[in-house]
């Protein structure tokens with residue numbers, strides 16, 4: 001599914017799989033956001049890549065929104081091919097150690113650890129492709145869901161797409177045609193409620209014009225992101241604000 005010009009959902013909700021993987025087609029090569037976590041995710045991704053005529057294009061980088069198994073479980077597959085795997089600096093150790101921090105027991109199999117994931121931090125910028133067609137990407141610290149959870153804000157062809165990981169989920173449409181918002185999983189061993197709330201506040205106050213929010217599970221959001229982030233912050237205040 002194409003979510004913006006040259007940006008595709010490769011696997012996830014749209015082909016019946018749990019977590020979403022996205023790909024950005026740049027002049028330099030393909031950039032992946034998250035990887036999925038079973039070999040059959042890779043098969044599903046291959047099919048979608050060839051559907052869009054991208055199967056022979058080189059994958060040049062993998063960016064992980066966080067270290068959880070369902071987003072990072074296939075990352076080793078890319079590292080083994082010499083492709084750099086980027087992750088928020090505070091989630092880096094989790095990729096190297098596996099275990100509880102990647103939710104190994106919940107997913108019921110061993111996480112194949114990474115040798116040398118590349119840490120990224122808040123505000124760090126990347127650019128891919130030629131001068132006129134450059135795709136820009138900025139890292140935004142959105143910790144809380146995990147210690148090192150990050151979002152990636154991508155500028156491509158005049159549109160801004162925010163890859164958000166598991167901070168929240170969007171589903172619908174309900175019979176009333178209203179979207180249903182849900183705060184992402186709050187059970188990680190390194191979950192931090194105060195940090196999570198601060199991340200929701202940050203989005204609500206960011207004032208950025210964002211065209212598409214690409215979430216780690218379920219649907220992709222098009223619409224008024226300022227209104228969305230305000231609703232989410234209110235929901236976060238009601239449901240996850242640390243109790244005195």
Ligand SMILES: [Zn+2]
Pocket residue numbers: 066068145166185
């Ligand atoms: Zn997660």
